[in-house]
Amino acid sequence: MSKLVLIRHGQSQWNLANKFTGWVDVDLSDKGVEEAKEAGKLVEKAGLKFDYAFTSVLTRAIKTLHYVLEESDQLWIPETKTWRLNERHYGRLQGLNKKETAEKYGDEQVHIWRRSYDTLPPLLSADDEGSAVNDRRYADLDPNIVPGGENLKVTLERVMPLWEDEIAPKLLDGKNVIIAAHGNSLRALSKYIERISDDDIMDLEMKTGEPVVYDFNDKLEVQSKTKLDK
Numbered sequence: 001m002s003k004l005v006l007i008r009h010g011q012s013q014w015n016l017a018n019k020f021t022g023w024v025d026v027d028l029s030d031k032g033v034e035e036a037k038e039a040g041k042l043v044e045k046a047g048l049k050f051d052y053a054f055t056s057v058l059t060r061a062i063k064t065l066h067y068v069l070e071e072s073d074q075l076w077i078p079e080t081k082t083w084r085l086n087e088r089h090y091g092r093l094q095g096l097n098k099k100e101t102a103e104k105y106g107d108e109q110v111h112i113w114r115r116s117y118d119t120l121p122p123l124l125s126a127d128d129e130g131s132a133v134n135d136r137r138y139a140d141l142d143p144n145i146v147p148g149g150e151n152l153k154v155t156l157e158r159v160m161p162l163w164e165d166e167i168a169p170k171l172l173d174g175k176n177v178i179i180a181a182h183g184n185s186l187r188a189l190s191k192y193i194e195r196i197s198d199d200d201i202m203d204l205e206m207k208t209g210e211p212v213v214y215d216f217n218d219k220l221e222v223q224s225k226t227k228l229d230k
């Protein structure tokens with residue numbers, strides 16, 4: 001009945017540099033731009049037509065959405081940008097190199113920080129330099145809900161109101177939706193959509209720039225899941 005496409009942004013500058021990124025607003029790399037354009041061509045080839053788009057307030061996801069829509073000639077559709085689709089906030093890990101962090105704290109600890117459902121990363125406080133509290137794009141948010149670090153569970157909790165209030169009603173109304181966001185905000189959403197357990201979600205990975213297409217019936221049950229690739 002309706003279709004939902006999830007796409008993780010193309011490779012970012014910090015994916016390339018292997019750094020924890022989270023809410024830091026880094027741009028796409030040249031390869032990331034190519035991945036996003038390629039994804040748009042796949043969307044065009046698959047004949048996917050969207051009624052509505054959602055993305056985060058981070059440049060890498062916004063640009064990916066726009067490349068996809070431009071390549072598929074639907075840049076005109078209405079879109080919402082919201083912090084609720086931001087990458088999971090990586091707290092004090094943001095800006096650190098993932099390999100160096102694993103050398104310092106051990107592979108197991110870093111794997112837990114990256115993939116466990118409910119372990120928080122070391123938290124940033126509101127007066128730390130990198131805190132999102134002082135970022136103009138979050139000025140309308142209650143400072144108490146601006147995170148200093150999130151696990152996947154908390155990420156899912158802040159994605160859910162958007163799903164319930166904005167996305168699910170559109171899908172139930174037969175509209176097709178595209179969401180361009182981030183590895184972990186999309187893992188959280190996929191966990192909910194596919195009813196994946198807290199343990200199994202550790203193994204779900206989202207590739208950069210790969211569109212994932214869900215078909216729903218009129219009860220919003222998943223009928224199929226397809227990844228678009230070359």
Ligand SMILES: O=C(O)[C@H](O)COP(=O)(O)O
Nearest residue numbers: 019020021022087114183
């Ligand atoms: O925020 C980041 O560093 C990445 O985009 C996702 O990182 P992860 O694969 O370590 O969760």
